[in-house]
């Protein structure tokens with residue numbers, strides 16, 4: 331082919347490089363031909379790009395369509411309410427009614443039921459304890475909403491992300507720290523934190539009464555703050571502000587996370603972000619104080635020796651480490667603090683643990699205070715137990731492991747918590763096959779209606795809705811070596827105990843698949859042991875000195891909380907503390 335400038339046309343490879351080299355070799359380059367070539371070249375590149383995009387998008391859509399068909403086909407085998415419309419049950423579901431809707435659905439269709447939230451969104455609820463246990467072991471990822479709420483409020487966190495891969499490492503190390511060194515140390519709860527709480531109770535006594543929820547929140551905050559940051563937290567002038575900010579953030583965290591697109595255009599969102607930023611700078615402040623305190627403490631402690639500090643914390647170079655119980659406590663706190671204060675997410679984990687730990691522990695303390703105030707007979711028996719085991723101490727605190735009725739009361743209060751109505755998981759990529767033959771298709775939202783499971787007669791007996799700590803106890807006759815299997819409440823245990831004819835054995839609910847206040851499986855709560863021990867220790871000290879009563883004249887809240895198998899809101903009563911020696 332001859333070109334207009336007398337030379338041969340560019341090589342048919344259409345390659346830009348070969349064109350350039352051809353032009354350079356011939357030394358003649360007509361500007362028309364060059365621009366035509368460039369136009370052709372651009373058109374060719376564009377076509378190639380469009381084809382590749384088209385193929386990519388088509389294969390992506392085909393995959394999605396395939397998944398959707400798989401979802402629709404597999405879902406047909408799962409029983410559940412028929413869909414009222416193409417858009418599913420969404421319009422029927424409000425926050426309050428979801429558990430009622432699931433309760434009704436489980437009654438009619440069995441232990442695994444489906445609900446269509448929309449044409450492409452399937453929710454499957456599981457109520458059978460064995461299936462729940464299996465599902466919670468196999469499905470390792472959580473729904474993105476929780477992770478998003480934590481990320482929006484506190485930044486990156488490797489503890490509360492939805493993907494298991496992201497949290498696994500930090501989960502394991504923190505679990506070791508909490509369940510190992512923290513629980514083995516002399517005092518489960520820092521002694522000074524306990525003193526602060528008792529001081530607060532004295533103040534309340536002088537004032538008269540207090541809202542149960544408020545005082546529980548303060549107790550949980552003091553306990554957890556002192557555990558994470560050490561005694562520096564208790565002297566910190568900004569602690570009250572920190573508590574207030576944490577509670578303000580708690581009110582809105584899930585609301586802002588529920589937007590599919592973060593609502594940058596809303597003023598309320600920026601106000602919320604401002605609160606989060608203030609919380610972060612306060613967290614940095616207390617972390618600094620805590621480190622400074624540690625350094626000063628180590629340098630000042632006369633009983634220190636020259637061992638190297640093991641926990642990997644920042645110490646002044648060559649600073650002597652310390653010995654003794656107090657120091658052991660301090661080391662644990664520093665270790666914990668360092669675990670949470672990782673370089674890649676400087677405050678996200680600390681704030682996340684403070685947030686989750688305070689809210690949940692406060693819920694447990696609140697529930698236990700309210701239940702004891704309405705069950706003075708159980709309170710009296712716990713008091714007798716505490717007094718009879720007074721010699722059994724751990725550090726300078728009560729050894730709650732020797733107090734089965736107290737432990738049983740903490741577990742029973744946890745069982746009747748209203749805080750976590752649903753556990754949630756998802757399996758985005760793979761179908762989940764359960765041993766019973768049920769196949770849950772990929773992309774389904776999996777939920778466990780915790781309240782329904784914990785109020786189920788078949789797991790807990792006919793008094794499942796009642797507050798009965800004795801369900802976690804079984805008896806050992808005084809002359810009997812073996813533990814008798816029958817549970818105390820089945821045999822009028824309270825009478826047996828009153829007459830001192832037998833002693834208690836606490837049956838740990840760990841093996842009970844229907845006990846779910848801390849979740850279960852691969853993503854279960856890692857703070858369970860610590861929370862139970864700390865709350866039990868707190869109540870051992872509290873009930874030794876005080877009686878918890880409802881404010882005189884206040885109507886006793888109904889003890890029966892069962893209504894269509896759902897725990898109805900247990901009101902937060904006004905309570906008083908009455909000194910035992912007055």
Ligand code: HEM
Nearest residue numbers: 489687690691694750847848849850853854855856857861
């Ligand atoms: C009474 C107190 C507490 C209750 C009732 C509670 C309850 C829960 C529940 C229900 C979950 C979700 C479990 C699941 O989905 O299977 C959870 C997760 C978690 N809890 Fe707690 N919790 C408490 C205290 C604490 C404390 C004190 C800490 C830490 C010091 C803690 C750390 C965590 C962490 C890190 C997770 C996330 C685990 C994950 O997503 O892999 N919790 N907790």
